[in-house]
Amino acid sequence: MTIFNALTRSKLLLKEATSLNTDIDVSTLFDSLLIELEHINTFAHQLTSKTPSTAKELPEVKSGCYIFANQKAFYCPDCYDNDATKVATKRMNSKLRICPNCRTRIR
Numbered sequence: 528m529t530i531f532n533a534l535t536r537s538k539l540l541l542k543e544a545t546s547l548n549t550d551i552d553v554s555t556l557f558d559s560l561l562i563e564l565e566h567i568n569t570f571a572h573q574l575t576s577k578t579p580s581t582a583k584e585l586p587e588v589k590s591g592c593y594i595f596a597n598q599k600a601f602y603c604p605d606c607y608d609n610d611a612t613k614v615a616t617k618r619m620n621s622k623l624r625i626c627p628n629c630r631t632r633i634r
């Protein structure tokens with residue numbers, strides 16, 4: 528599953544770059560790139576889930592978090608991708624969520 532490792536690494540690098548950069552235009556660009564990576568991540572999951580009975584539940588991406596059918600919580604994408612665990616993110620304000628498990632900041 529090296530594609531997921533590459534995606535996770537790319538997302539971490541982008542988040543790091545975003546936290547270092549104060550230029551609002553560049554930050555917006557990074558945010559857009561993060562969203563694209565999430566899309567690629569979701570597609571990659573769909574492509575690699577050949578056996579639906581054992582495959583992980585496919586989430587929808589909303590506000591940078593994963594949401595699942597019939598569940599209202601916004602889950603941490605990193606925890607789900609890496610450990611297949613559903614960790615509900617905590618809402619800090621209207622623009623920021625934080626994962627209590629891996630401390631990922633989701634905007």
Ligand SMILES: [Zn+2]
Pocket residue numbers: 603604605606607614626627628629630631
């Ligand atoms: Zn997490």
